[in-house]
Amino acid sequence: MVEDDRAIAEPMIEGLRREGFTVSWVGTGAEALIAAPSDLVLLDLGLPDMDGYGVCRQLRAGSSVPIIVVTARGAEVDKVVGLELGADDYLVKPFGFRELVARIRAVLRRTETQPASPPVEGPQDLGALVIDRRTRRVTVDGEERALTPKEFELLALLAEDPGAVVTRQQILEEVWDPHWYGPTKTVDVHVASLRRKLGHPEWIETVRGVGLRLAPGAPAP
Numbered sequence: 001m002v003e004d005d006r007a008i009a010e011p012m013i014e015g016l017r018r019e020g021f022t023v024s025w026v027g028t029g030a031e032a033l034i035a036a037p038s039d040l041v042l043l044d045l046g047l048p049d050m051d052g053y054g055v056c057r058q059l060r061a062g063s064s065v066p067i068i069v070v071t072a073r074g075a076e077v078d079k080v081v082g083l084e085l086g087a088d089d090y091l092v093k094p095f096g097f098r099e100l101v102a103r104i105r106a107v108l109r110r111t112e113t114q115p116a117s118p119p120v121e122g123p124q125d126l127g128a129l130v131i132d133r134r135t136r137r138v139t140v141d142g143e144e145r146a147l148t149p150k151e152f153e154l155l156a157l158l159a160e161d162p163g164a165v166v167t168r169q170q171i172l173e174e175v176w177d178p179h180w181y182g183p184t185k186t187v188d189v190h191v192a193s194l195r196r197k198l199g200h201p202e203w204i205e206t207v208r209g210v211g212l213r214l215a216p217g218a219p220a221p
């Protein structure tokens, strides 16, 4: 944040920190130009040592950091000049704090570099048991097992952290409905059929009074 007026800067900084942003604050253009790189610059135009437009131009010359100009100057011509100098957005004082946060988030979203392509998640290999979440296929010792959608989701949930206990409530919330208040018998019925289909009942272990744990065995020799 580049802002010389403490009475404006302090409540903004406090609010932004509450929103989860890390804010560093300088009060002059000269300091802004030598400040450590940041993810976004909030730039006041009326600075004591140099014109904010000059700061904007120089910042932009050396980096592609998003810049939101914050100023009391509201004339249309100022907005155009600010944007032409490379500002990404423009906020005229007085503005609401909600609007500031919305603009910051919008600019960050726009300027975030998009990954070239989403990582391809391969099948999860648990020895004899292989789970492919992309194709929703499950194989045991290389042989495909036809599971119902709920059985698949239940297995995939248990397999997120093999060996860790998942409670019945977690299973109901994630596989069935987040507001499930009914009997937990449903889980047992699906676990029984899943065990039968996998052909290795011992892989899904019941931890009495707690929940379930997936512990698949080694591949068949």
Ligand code: CA
Residues within 6 Å of the ligand: 003, 004, 005, 044, 045, 046, 047
């Ligand atoms: Ca000022």
